[in-house]
Amino acid sequence: MTDASTEPNESDESRSKHFITQAIDADLAAGKASGVFTRFPPEPNGYLHIGHAKSICLNFGLANQYDGTCNLRFDDTNPSKEETEYVESIMDDVRWLGFQWDNLHYASDYFDQLYTWAEKLITEGHAYVCDLSSEETRTYRGSLTEPGKDSPYRKRSPEENLDLFRRMKAGEFADGARTLRAKIDMASPNINLRDPVMYRIMRAHHHRTGDKWCLYPMYDWAHGQSDSIEGITFSICTLEFENHRPLYDWYCKSLGIHHPRQIEFARLNLTYTVMSKRKLLQLVKENHVNGWDDPRMPTISGLRRRGYTPESIRNFCADIGVAKFNSTIDVVRLENAIREHLNAVAPRRMAVLDPIKLTITNWPEGQVEMMSATNNPEDPEAGSREIPFSGTLWIEKEDFQEEAPRKFFRLKKGGDVRLRAGYIIDCHDCVKDAEGNVTEILCTYDPETKSGEDKSGRKVKGTIHWVSAEHAVPITVRNYDRLFNVENPDVTDEGQSFLDHINPDSLSEITGLAEPALAESAIGDRVQFERLGYYVVDPDSEAADSIVFNRIVPLRDSWGKMVAKGKTQ
Secondary structure (H helix, E strand, O other): OOOHHHOOHHHOHHHHOOHHHHHHHHHHHOOOOOOOEEEEOOOOOOOOEHHHHHHHHHHHHHHHHOOOEEEEEEOOOOOOOOOHHHHHHHHHHHHHOOOOOOEEEEHHHHHHHHHHHHHHHHHOOOEEEEOOOHHHHHHHHOOOOOOOOOOOOOOOOHHHHHHHHHHHHHOOOOOOOOEEEEOOOOOOOOHHHOOOEEEEEOOOOEOOOEOOOOEEEOHHHHHHHHHHHOOOOEEEEEHHHHHHHHHHHHHHHHHOOOOOEEEEEOOOEEOOOOOOHHHHHHHHHOOOOOOOOOOOOOEHHHHHHHOOOHHHHHHHHHHHOOOOOOOEEOHHHHHHHHHHHHHHHOOEEOEEOOEEEEEEOOOOOOOOEEEEEEOOOOOHHHOEEEEEEOOEEEEEHHHEEOOOOOOOOOEEOOOEEEEOOOOEEEEEEEEEOOOOOEEEEEEEEOHHHOOOOOOOOOOOOOEEOOEEOOOOEEEEEEEEOOOEOOOOOOOOOOOOOHHHHEOOOOEEEEEEEEOHHHHHOOOOOEEEEOOOEEEEEOHHHHOOOOEEEEEEEEOOOOHHHHHHOOOOO
């Protein structure tokens, strides 16, 4: 299913024995299934998000683990909300995550067969044409505490129902005028079995079948039969489909067709995130974000643009595992997954994002020295690079305090610090403007303390990064943060919307200064800005005056400290 470089962690035997694999093992051992044939069946009505990534990893991972197959099938039964754009984005996301489907299908491939089976149920007295409006249908269905009551059209003869159904297909009736409903049990404690709608009349242009149909199947009717046609053995669904399973089973048994086993697992919920497609669409349409691939969105395309790697997402999905009950996962676990991966593979570079000038007063005028710096201390094969060093540097403003507390181990007046890959410097003075703000730091360097060659024996407690002013490359930096400032944006007070919880500081854009090596960065390159965080080159760099870097995550989780101090509200 995948090559070795993209094989998901679900195939790791040490992580594989969750309740779904235990059920699969039992069915295989009992001869109830001939193999593990799964599918990932998204509706093409939006972009996939991190919750879908969990389902992708699970379905493709199970097929890989058991040497089976996994199909990609688009549930395109609601043409009013579906677009080819979404189909293409979903295929792109699945491939990017490292998977390749064995077969590509659409529910619309089966429209003719589904229609034929519907006529079979009508003929056998298991389905009828109903004239109730959608509102009347809801009223007749009853509630969780009260049984439903029969539709006045439930007793129509098979002959009359067949005639009406064919006329529905022929377009003789207005949209919503009639539906086809399964005849099951209006008193069932499971509302899904109270004569569910199988077909509705809807004149909408379909992205594949055009205007051939004005009669479209409901999801519950199309889903199980599509699984059956494809020979799926295990239909892996999220928990919201658990109450639909009896209907899934009823359709397959009533038709006498291949009957896959449906198994439900808990969907993924993340803190500081919304997963509802409706809410994500609202964020996009109302311009709260800059499109589906905005790096603050939980969409796979958004995470990709943010700089997340396929490996980190697969590792995250494996780490959280597969559960039977819904829960909410701390988004820190997702952030730590990308930190862990990039710590191992991302090259280190120096960039200063809030610069202040530092002058080395005893540096030989006009001299430039090349400093050797390790590209990645976690990877001995990553090698090193040369960085120009001169007498005028930029450092971060927060790395200097004129009068600092005792445990401030960066640069202060009268103190010393090591410059990363450079020398130890001593601060003897600073220059201020008319308002008393420090504008320049004055230091001397100790020529006996060059990094890698230091034999002076001097010890300092702090190391800071820097960029040579003469050689600095300007970069645009977008510091992204969490889109919402509360753990559960879906929980709102009366009169509020989830939009009221949007974090006003979720994006800040600044101009930074970087070492020359970053000038050669290509779109999609991921780096660690030393002491600051992990960044990726954004596609906007192609049209921008300078390279645009998106912050993926800071080096450490600083959000928890902010929450504790009440600074996220």
